Amino acid sequence: MTYGRSNLRLKFRKGYAVPLYLDHSKDRSLIEAVIDFYEMNVGKPYGSIKWEDLRVIIGDDKLYHGLRKSMNYFYKPAEPRASIANPKLLRLRIFQLVNVDYGGFIPSEKRNEFLRSIERRLGIHNIDEVLWIDELGERPLIKVKKPTPIDVAEIYNFETIDTICTNSSELAVEIRALPSVLSSIAKVIGRYSKVYGLLYDIKSRYNNLRAVIEGPRSLFGRPTKYGLRLSLMLEKLLPLLYSETIHRWSIWSKTHFKRTTISIKIMSDDYRPELRVPENIKRPQPAFDSSIEERIFRALKSIGLSIVKDVEPIALGDLLYIPDMKIEVDGKSYYVEVAGYWRKEYAEKKAYKLHEITKLLNNFIVIADEKLKPYLKRLKVPVIYYVLMSGKPIVPYIKILKILRR
Structure with a gap:
């Protein structure tokens, strides 16, 4: 936040x-x-x-x-201590007993006597502490560092x-x-x-x-x-x-x-703040599982293709495009984009961007999660879909080889 x-x-x-x-x-x-x-x-x-x-x-x-x-x-409030009773349910139970035994109001001189009787009845010690143990205002401020x-x-x-x-x-x-x-x-x-x-x-x-x-x-x-x-x-x-x-x-x-x-x-360059990302910040989950790309790269390499990952940006007019991989076959280069599953908003805009790129780049292959079919079906370049099984991409590599050899 x-x-x-x-x-x-x-x-x-x-x-x-x-x-x-x-x-x-x-x-x-x-x-x-x-x-x-x-x-x-x-x-x-x-x-x-x-x-x-x-x-x-x-x-x-x-x-x-x-x-x-x-x-x-x-510095932050301490986490609530473990309790044998749920404080919210305990408060509700005590309010019910107050209504039954005292008509909704306990005279101040009888409060301690009532709480001690509740402790005996419910088998809970130090009930004053347990009652509000989950309340932020009651927790002590602690020093993390x-x-x-x-x-x-x-x-x-x-x-x-x-x-x-x-x-x-x-x-x-x-x-x-x-x-x-x-x-x-x-x-x-x-x-x-x-x-x-x-x-x-x-x-x-x-x-x-x-x-x-x-x-x-x-x-x-x-x-x-x-x-x-x-x-x-x-x-x-x-x-x-x-x-x-x-x-x-x-x-x-x-x-x-x-x-x-x-x-x-x-x-x-002339206005540089002192800056550091907090060590205990909750980092977002990666939107793309890089292990999928790595598995596809290794599989393509293992079948004898000349393939590299660290590809230089390609100039398409003033636009720079950075492909995931490049395959060399008989002196011709093919650029590969690996598309994992995207959120709807991202998928729509990314598909449009790929459409614009493929207008300028024909030697292009997209390897995509099958869930992206609705977004990529209009691309004018080959799209090879894979299925994830136990986190591993099952890719029809024979289709990729046919594209490279035609």
């Missing part, structure tokens, strides 16, 4: 905005004060903590909400980017570099877009590359957890972007708010 678009801190420039990140050096005193607040409250019932004091310390409502979300990675100022800055900045991505309709990566570097970037985008189930287009001209990745607002019309996949894609790109081989780059989003859409310059 993000900290909410209404809590994004943005600085507006002419025609766009930039997010305000935390810097562990510039904001050290503030971050240390926040850490001290949490340290002083470790062990206290969560509901008794004076959160308004933290709001005063921070002095900015948007930053307050963002930091509270970020600090959950380091004491953070440093840079830990807090990095996690807050990641939450900021994730909030932007979750509310975006597209993410654009713009890079100026040598062609060999652009090729490496394109491969990373292509590979992880497939793993995370992202739709993208890459265009390259001269020494410039622009990759546009669709966001949840475009695919689903609303913010969804799909946005986390965009954030994790950026995680994979950052080592390349922050390296010395790329001198000019920027990442932009079209981010939707209640009444407007804002172009946000998320980061660039």
Whole structure:
């Protein structure tokens, strides 16, 4: 979960905005004060903590909400202790007994006597604790790990980017570099877009590359957890972007708010936030099982085909396409796309993209999950369908050989 678009801190420039990140050096005193607040409250019932004091310390409502979300990675309410009784059912049973024995109200002087009688009747000790053991406000605040100022800055900045991505309709990566570097970037985008189930287009001209990745607002019309996949894609790109081989780059989003859409310059070569993905974040399941592609690759290789996986991007006009595999037969190249099962929204748009690519690329074979037949039946290139049995793709390889030899 993000900290909410209404809590994004943005600085507006002419025609766009930039997010305000935390810097562990510039904001050290503030971050240390926040850490001290949490340290002083470790062990206290969560509901008794004076959160308004933290709001005063921070002095900015948007930053307050963002930091509270970020600090959950380091401090959180303890999990409910195991109990011999279900607290909700126990409360219901006691309310029933109060209604029967006291007409719905126990005088304060008889409360302890009543609870002790319930303990004897139900065989439960310390019933006061058991009754509310599942209530958030009663759980003590525990420390998962004491953070440093840079830990807090990095996690807050990641939450900021994730909030932007979750509310975006597209993410654009713009890079100026040598062609060999652009090729490496394109491969990373292509590979992880497939793993995370992202739709993208890459265009390259001269020494410039622009990759546009669709966001949840475009695919689903609303913010969804799909946005986390965009954030994790950026995680994979950052080592390349922050390296010395790329001198000019920027990442932009079209981010939707209640009444407007804002172009946000998320980061660039001259605006690099301290950033780290939380270790305990719940990562999404891969949209594509890479073991399927690996099995198909090994099977094709085992029958004697000259096949490679690390394929250079193919220029189709200004468009770059990154195939999964390339097969060489009698001096001719065939490009292979392996399509696992896709969600409906993704399948419709991906099928359209493949249709556009195959207008320009004839030596193309699609190997697809049979569940995709409704979406791929109009393609003008061969589509070979496989069936999954016990997680393994059963592919009619003889059909592929016939295509290659005709």
